[in-house]
Amino acid sequence: MSKVVYEGWMVRFGRRKIGRSFIHMRYFVLETRVLAYYKRKSLGNMVPIKTLFIDGNCRVEDRGLKIHHGHMVYVLCVYNKKDKYHRIMMAAFNIQEALIWKEKIESVIDQQQDLNTANGNMLHASFLAKAGTNADGNASSSDRESLASAEDEEVTNRTMIRRTTIGNGPPESMLDWTRQGDSVLSNQSTSDEVFSRKHWRLVRCQNGLRIFEELSEADYLPRSCSRAMKAVGVVEATCEAIFELVMCMDGTRFEWDSSFQYGSLVQEVDGHTAILYHRLQLGWFSMLVWPRDLCYVRYWRRNDDGSYVVLFRSREHPNCSAQPGFVRAHIESGGFNISPLKSRNGRTRTKVEHLMQIDLKGWGVGYFPSFQQHCLIQMLNSVAGLREWFSQTDETHTVPRIPVMMSISSGSVSSKKGGKSHDYSNQSIPLDEESDEDEDCQIHEPEEMMDSVKAENAMKQPDEDPLDQLDLSSFSGNLRRDDRDNIRDCWRMPDGNNFKVRGKTFCYDKTKIPAGKPFMKLVAVDWFKDVKRMDHVARRQGCAVQVASEKGLFTLVVNVQVPGSSHYSMVFYFVSKPLVSGSLLQHFVDGDDEFRNSRFKLIPSVPKGSWIVRQSVGSTPCLLGKAVDCTYIRGPKYLEIDIDIGSSTVANGVLGLVFGVITTLVVDMAFLIQANTYEELPERLIGAVRVSRLELSSAIVPQLEPNTSTE
Numbered sequence: 001m002s003k004v005v006y007e008g009w010m011v012r013f014g015r016r017k018i019g020r021s022f023i024h025m026r027y028f029v030l031e032t033r034v035l036a037y038y039k040r041k042s043l044g045n046m047v048p049i050k051t052l053f054i055d056g057n058c059r060v061e062d063r064g065l066k067i068h069h070g071h072m073v074y075v076l077c078v079y080n081k082k083d084k085y086h087r088i089m090m091a092a093f094n095i096q097e098a099l100i101w102k103e104k105i106e107s108v109i110d111q112q113q114d115l116n117t118a119n120g121n122m123l124h125a126s127f128l129a130k131a132g133t134n135a136d137g138n139a140s141s142s143d144r145e146s147l148a149s150a151e152d153e154e155v156t157n158r159t160m161i162r163r164t165t166i167g168n169g170p171p172e173s174m175l176d177w178t179r180q181g182d183s184v185l186s187n188q189s190t191s192d193e194v195f196s197r198k199h200w201r202l203v204r205c206q207n208g209l210r211i212f213e214e215l216s217e218a219d220y221l222p223r224s225c226s227r228a229m230k231a232v233g234v235v236e237a238t239c240e241a242i243f244e245l246v247m248c249m250d251g252t253r254f255e256w257d258s259s260f261q262y263g264s265l266v267q268e269v270d271g272h273t274a275i276l277y278h279r280l281q282l283g284w285f286s287m288l289v290w291p292r293d294l295c296y297v298r299y300w301r302r303n304d305d306g307s308y309v310v311l312f313r314s315r316e317h318p319n320c321s322a323q324p325g326f327v328r329a330h331i332e333s334g335g336f337n338i339s340p341l342k343s344r345n346g347r348t349r350t351k352v353e354h355l356m357q358i359d360l361k362g363w364g365v366g367y368f369p370s371f372q373q374h375c376l377i378q379m380l381n382s383v384a385g386l387r388e389w390f391s392q393t394d395e396t397h398t399v400p401r402i403p404v405m406m407s408i409s410s411g412s413v414s415s416k417k418g419g420k421s422h423d424y425s426n427q428s429i430p431l432d433e434e435s436d437e438d439e440d441c442q443i444h445e446p447e448e449m450m451d452s453v454k455a456e457n458a459m460k461q462p463d464e465d466p467l468d469q470l471d472l473s474s475f476s477g478n479l480r481r482d483d484r485d486n487i488r489d490c491w492r493m494p495d496g497n498n499f500k501v502r503g504k505t506f507c508y509d510k511t512k513i514p515a516g517k518p519f520m521k522l523v524a525v526d527w528f529k530d531v532k533r534m535d536h537v538a539r540r541q542g543c544a545v546q547v548a549s550e551k552g553l554f555t556l557v558v559n560v561q562v563p564g565s566s567h568y569s570m571v572f573y574f575v576s577k578p579l580v581s582g583s584l585l586q587h588f589v590d591g592d593d594e595f596r597n598s599r600f601k602l603i604p605s606v607p608k609g610s611w612i613v614r615q616s617v618g619s620t621p622c623l624l625g626k627a628v629d630c631t632y633i634r635g636p637k638y639l640e641i642d643i644d645i646g647s648s649t650v651a652n653g654v655l656g657l658v659f660g661v662i663t664t665l666v667v668d669m670a671f672l673i674q675a676n677t678y679e680e681l682p683e684r685l686i687g688a689v690r691v692s693r694l695e696l697s698s699a700i701v702p703q704l705e706p707n708t709s710t711e
Helices: 095-131 141-163 183-187 190-196 239-247 251-255 369-380 382-391 413-420 426-433 445-464 544-550 584-590 593-597 611-617 649-659
Strands: 004-015 021-031 034-038 050-053 058-068 071-080 083-092 200-206 209-214 229-235 260-268 273-280 292-302 308-314 330-344 347-359 490-492 500-502 512-514 521-530 554-562 567-576 600-608 629-634 638-644 666-673 685-692
Touching (some): 004 071, 004 095, 021 058, 021 083, 034 083, 050 071, 050 083, 058 095, 058 260, 071 095, 083 095, 229 382, 239 308, 239 330, 239 347, 239 382, 251 260, 292 330, 347 369, 347 382, 369 382, 521 544, 521 685, 544 554, 544 567, 544 638, 567 685, 584 666, 600 611, 611 649
Parallel strands (some): 554 638
Antiparallel strands (some): 004 021, 004 083, 021 034, 034 050, 071 083, 200 209, 209 229, 229 347, 273 292, 308 330, 330 347, 490 685, 521 567, 554 567, 600 666, 629 638
């Protein structure tokens, strides 16, 4: 059996014959001679969906970034150069994982090439031995050294080329300011050479950044266009993490870029080049100065030293014409240069350079240098924003996202500017050519999708059996339900989308999604008090559990126990159809306490209340079985969970703070079973409840039957 070199979940990326892209999560396995992927983790003799034989003729082609429904994925294409139509397209949500796979596959290819070379050398040596070694044409030592150096150079070049990720290169008119003094400049345009021979001077130090200004004057630029300026700073994060954050154009950018208002994708040219629409938030006399927007080409590459370069330059596009209420600014040159530094005291360090040369356009801008400088410094300060974002964020993994912009063409761009309008439609044709003819989705995928849907239906049948028709009048609790706002001492069901849960791809990209509708229905809430702690409240005569049992329904009882001079219990009754065998809920209900403690989760929230209470409670999900003592009581058609808040010093302290102002609080609670595997995802709420401005005086003393716990 072949040795497994590397394995794990990756994205299966491709395009259908109609041109639409698709992604599927697949389990990839790389062996010493074969790359294969499976619908789920390979066990035993499972047959792969597709395999690719690995030999010295195989290549790994970097396809760069592709965008699917706003998600950016890093795509690799593995193929045999003798048969390019037999290939596998794979992708990852973060560039680190894609680079690991690329390196592993290339190492296997190199091993096969070395094996073939060794076999060839043996045959060649055998041939020379037979031909005789005394011939006049014996090779000299210098010849042998030349041959050896040529072989070493070939290996070195092969490695260096593979480490470089540049795609088709930057557009011809884009100025690559990162290659100052590089010999490659001899192949570039004259304007690029002039631009690259700039000299810089330090003009200020601000927010821990050094800010430079170019010394040379550009005669070919209008007066309103500022000199190029760049900010240089050090960020304690990896180049890959910084690069992924820079490429994002979603809400995350508001946290580090103060000049950002909105961004979207206009057109994806290839994996390394895209046309973007970008609105600036400059904040300089906004009552008098119109806001600015941009339409520009963004190109990126990864260099052989592990650094990343992102370049900007303005372009016109028929689907991104000038917008009413905005002045279209022009980026002459700009971008980021993200390069690794040596670590210090065990901390990863990266140098980030951000350059911008921009013409803000508009009437009289050239006569107000303070406006230009204010706006430029604000944009350059994003480097400080990056540094602070990483220093204050524990979870640095980001999923690059960029919204796709709907066409806003007015048909006036090309007519106004004539030949200056750039048509990228021809450059986009290769995207359709990337359609995998090996598509498992076009032949086998419908069957796989049917199997997947059936499996998910089996796992989630309870939430697909609607309980909306359930007659709630037969269920009663002493705390009343009221769906109106600003009502006191009552409960209601909040919108499930207020809570974020793990999505289907959480195992790979940590994405969370709105929870949606719970799969169990909250039918009643009790508010009890007594001189002692109240356990196993489901035994109370006439409670909602017994009513649900008579109707053939299953009940999950959550008993939140609050200690004090008087003990209180808030009891929630969630009902559903009978348990489906094999579902996650069934495993939880019939599992042992260790499994239950590791899965039962609470998501709290305080929509209305004082700031200090909202901060103390937070909205971070909590595994209750790990934080406090939970007792599980399994009945014939119910499971009761008694949650002793007083068993945790931390929880007791927060509770003391909350109890003092409970009559002014609106508290949301969502309960769910944590999903840990791809098959269990996405997570769904068991149920959710909103308790509004609770009155302690409304609690009643329950009449409990003698305790006859069944577990």
